[in-house]
Amino acid sequence: MEHFSRFTAAAVQAAPVYLDPAATVAKAASLIREAAQNGATLIAFPEVFVPGYPYWNWTMSPVQGSPLFERLYRASIDIPGPHLDTLRAAAAATGTTVVIGVSERSRRSHGLMYNSVVTIGTDGTVLNVHRKLVPTWAEKLTWGQGDGSTVRVVDSAVGPLGVLACGENTNTLARFSLLAQGELVHVANYISLPVAPADYDMAHAIAIRSAAHAFEGKIFSVVACSTINDEMIGIASEHDGKIAELMRRPRSALSGIFGPDGNPVGDTLIDTEGIVYADIDLARCIQPKQMHDIVGNYNRFDVFQLHHDTAPRQPVVFTMPASGQDHTGIRTCLRAVAGRSGPGWGGQEPVVPPRV
Numbered sequence: 001m002e003h004f005s006r007f008t009a010a011a012v013q014a015a016p017v018y019l020d021p022a023a024t025v026a027k028a029a030s031l032i033r034e035a036a037q038n039g040a041t042l043i044a045f046p047e048v049f050v051p052g053y054p055y056w057n058w059t060m061s062p063v064q065g066s067p068l069f070e071r072l073y074r075a076s077i078d079i080p081g082p083h084l085d086t087l088r089a090a091a092a093a094t095g096t097t098v099v100i101g102v103s104e105r106s107r108r109s110h111g112l113m114y115n116s117v118v119t120i121g122t123d124g125t126v127l128n129v130h131r132k133l134v135p136t137w138a139e140k141l142t143w144g145q146g147d148g149s150t151v152r153v154v155d156s157a158v159g160p161l162g163v164l165a166c167g168e169n170t171n172t173l174a175r176f177s178l179l180a181q182g183e184l185v186h187v188a189n190y191i192s193l194p195v196a197p198a199d200y201d202m203a204h205a206i207a208i209r210s211a212a213h214a215f216e217g218k219i220f221s222v223v224a225c226s227t228i229n230d231e232m233i234g235i236a237s238e239h240d241g242k243i244a245e246l247m248r249r250p251r252s253a254l255s256g257i258f259g260p261d262g263n264p265v266g267d268t269l270i271d272t273e274g275i276v277y278a279d280i281d282l283a284r285c286i287q288p289k290q291m292h293d294i295v296g297n298y299n300r301f302d303v304f305q306l307h308h309d310t311a312p313r314q315p316v317v318f319t320m321p322a323s324g325q326d327h328t329g330i331r332t333c334l335r336a337v338a339g340r341s342g343p344g345w346g347g348q349e350p351v352v353p354p355r356v
Helices: 021-037 062-075 082-094 137-141 166-170 172-180 202-217 230-237 241-247 328-338
Strands: 006-013 042-044 097-105 113-120 126-131 154-156 159-165 185-190 220-225 254-258 274-281
Touching: 006 021, 006 254, 021 042, 021 082, 021 274, 042 185, 042 220, 062 097, 062 137, 082 097, 082 113, 097 159, 097 185, 113 159, 113 185, 126 154, 126 159, 159 166, 159 172, 166 172, 166 185, 166 202, 172 202, 185 202, 202 220, 202 254, 230 241, 254 274
Parallel strands: 006 042, 006 220, 042 097, 159 185, 185 220
Antiparallel strands: 006 274, 097 113, 113 126, 154 159, 220 254
């Protein structure tokens, strides 16, 4: 890599318009324009910013929260789909790389959702849709598991870019895979978590994970976290005063940018809405690797090996027709299963291989 980019990154800390995807996407588009006007070319949003996080999983029983599960499903977005098109248009209009968390509806099962992170390029192309590998704790009541096909680094306008959602940033193996793929810019998006155990400082937990990944990999880590508003508190607490008080717990969110030395680049933002900016020079990633390059000269791959299965997981495997038979039906099925093809997408139309 000969040229190392310099750019301004923006980490958005904000609350969604809860369970309203159209209004939340409109808010995101406005924040993209604001950040771009302030010089940002990489803009990171929180985890499942569209349409918001199911806090009721932590404050209600599964039976109590079941009607809200359906409400979240209806408010989640299709990929591809019109809500994502609005975000793609905003990225293209401003010439920015946008990373945003969404609750994604499965195109195969009408009830299955994924905690996904979408990376959009400067021309509006979707570079990757990462599905969180393991939903954390109470999140298992809402989202399914992703697979290894989406844990990947993409070539973006700002440089080699990887993403992980919230607790995934604790997963040493996932982080190492991204570093081994050449990651220089990492986006970690989180949700505000006031419902964590009493001895858990979420702001500190975010900071220590972000600093560790930046320091270990000698990279930049951009951290975007959500905030909580009164509407979200009302739904999650059902106006129970004790739960409402818990939902207002301080030090539940942190956003900022961390450099290759593990230190914040500029200010961090705790709990309140806003946008954190920092100037990034990727050339700063070079010199520190002379001391510790854990994916290069400071490791022993004859001793340690990591296997990363990148095969996408499908609910059904179709057996191909014999040579000379009609492929029309199977081609239609494969296109339906792929679900993510067409203009503006990094993938291609599924191809039926010839039988030999």
